[in-house]
Amino acid sequence: MKPDLVERLAEMPVPRYTSYPTAADFSEAVGPKGQAAWLGQLDPAEPVSVYLHVPYCRQLCHYCGCHAKAVRKAEPVEDYRTTLEAEIALVAAHLPARLKIGRIAWGGGTPSILGEAGLSSVLGMLKKHFDLEDDYEHSIELDPRMLGRDLCQALGRLGINRASLGVQDLDTVVQQAIGREQPEEKVAAAVRDLRDAGISRINFDLIYGLPNQTQESLLTTCRSVVDLNPDRIAFYGYAHLPSRRANQRLIDSASLPGPIERLQQASAIASFFIRAGYQAIGIDHFAKPSDRLAAAAREGRLHRNFQGYTDDDRPTLLGFGCSSISRLPGGYTQSESGIEAYKRHIAEGSLPTRRGHAFVEDDHERATIIERLMCDFSVDLGQNAAGYADELALLRPFALSGLLTVRANRISMTAKGRPYVRTVSAIFDRFRSQGQNLFSPSV
Known part of the structure; x- marks a missing residue:
């Protein structure tokens, strides 16, 4: 293949396809009334999956493309928790019956910012309105810098059984360039504390295509990652969209690798983890052969949702929190991304649906x-x-x-x-x- 064709294809902007249609194609033609009708159509005998979005972090990293906001005070976090619980009750009131939950995923932001009491309170509201399946998966995205033994023990008590650590890169030069400095020892301590708390399923989230990364530096990170022995690894390509994300303007575009170099980085990463005994999953995931995700890939049961590759085959996803997306029988719905607008809807007793897409x-x-x-x-x-x-x-x-x-x-x-x-x-x-x-x- 000619180098110019490789470069053109590698540079072509296309969706990640965590859904179809993609969230970029949602419209305001779908609102609270549409979501209410679709919620009422759910099959009471069909378990659902739940996603809980917590948009707050202690600081916003330069590379971040999530719906997240830096916060220092406790009051906004507490107000958000109260609103999140009110939304759960509001959604439950539109359901045809009490449903079962087969999977819970916390994302953000940094969900652990709620603390044990806050997480327990939200979980209690879910249990008030839903039933949990006996073997449900309960996962959470975590920032290693905010973890310690006490919090990990608390997560274990809450029934968390899978944790995804935002590692991104272990090279100090890269960490400085992306505004996320976390020593390798901090990541290792987080892994140890989680396993000591009985949370044995560990995922690592990493990124290639970051400023100042080289193949050599990435492979050094990969070697350290293998030593820490996670069950799954997601190695995403960095999406640099400074026109849409103000925080990404803090990254020097000249320090980013070009399309050919990104392609070489992705290839080197895949080769390394395969040689290390991991099974390649789709375009950017790796898993131990014994992991359920690897089994799903081998058996043709792999799926794609807003968290990436998954073995979750439930057709319904209920998203709670600002910017969260739900997949319902009639289509997709997305809540208000602005925290204040989201809170205002809930306070008025209205579903916070901002836009969506009705399936044809x-x-x-x-x-x-x-x-x-x-x-x-x-x-x-x-x-x-x-x-x-x-x-x-x-x-x-x-x-x-x-x-x-x-x-x-x-x-x-x-x-x-x-x-x-x-x-x-x-x-x-x-x-x-x-x-x-x-x-x-x-x-």
């Missing part, structure tokens, strides 16, 4: 095609292939370049083409004729 039949079919490509690097269009003649025509240059094959209506990414699976997926996305500048590079 074409959405389900295209969503399946994109998810299988993103998860399996392959999809069989079967009898529906005739309806995708235009898309198949657009894939011919990829086939001629050796990036994929099309045989008997099955599209399969080659080893060389897998880094560009997001670009191939975008061909099946009917919304991608506009708004391309909203997304990060494909690699």
Whole structure:
């Protein structure tokens, strides 16, 4: 493949496809009334998954692209907790019956900023209105700098059984450039304290494409990560969107690796973790072969949601908190991203839905095609292939370049083409004729 083609494909801005349609394609045509109707359509016999968003951090890192806000005082956090609990009760009032929860995930921000009492209070509100399945997964995203033995013990008492540590990079030069200085010893202590608390399932979140990173520095980080022995590793490509994220303007764009270097970094990372015994999962995850995510990938049960790759096959996701997204029978809904607007809706007794998307039949079919490509690097269009003649025509240059094959209506990414699976997926996305500048590079 010609170098100029590699660079063009690597630079092409496309979605990460944690959903289809993507959140960028939601509209204000869906509001509180639409969400209320969809909540009422849920099957009482079908367990749901729950996501709880806590938008606060003690400080905002330069690279962060999440809906998060720095806070020093306790009062805003406490007010938010109260509102979050009120939202849980409000949503429950729209449900047809008392539902079961099969999975709980805390994200942010830094959810542990609520402390043991705050986390316990929110969990108590969930238990008041929902039933928990016996073997439910209970995960939380954590900042190693905010952890200590006491907090880890508290998380264990609350039933947390999977923790995702925001490691990002262990190189001190890179840490200084992204405004997140955390010694390797701090990360190691966090892992030790979590395991001592009985939280044995440990995920690491890391990022490539950051300022001042090199292949050599990344591989040094990878070696340290393997020594700490996490069950899963997510190694995301940094999305530099300073026009949308003011904090990212603190990063010197000239210090960022170019598209070819990003591609080389991703390749070196994958090769390292595979040699270390991890199983590659999709475009940016790795897991121990014994992990449930690895088993799901091997068995064709891998899925994609707003937390990335998952073995969660529940069709319904209830999102609580500002900016959170729910997937319901009728479509997607997203809450107000502004904290004050979110709180105002709840105080008025109204669902905080700001926008969303109502499914049409074409959405389900295209969503399946994109998810299988993103998860399996392959999809069989079967009898529906005739309806995708235009898309198949657009894939011919990829086939001629050796990036994929099309045989008997099955599209399969080659080893060389897998880094560009997001670009191939975008061909099946009917919304991608506009708004391309909203997304990060494909690699």
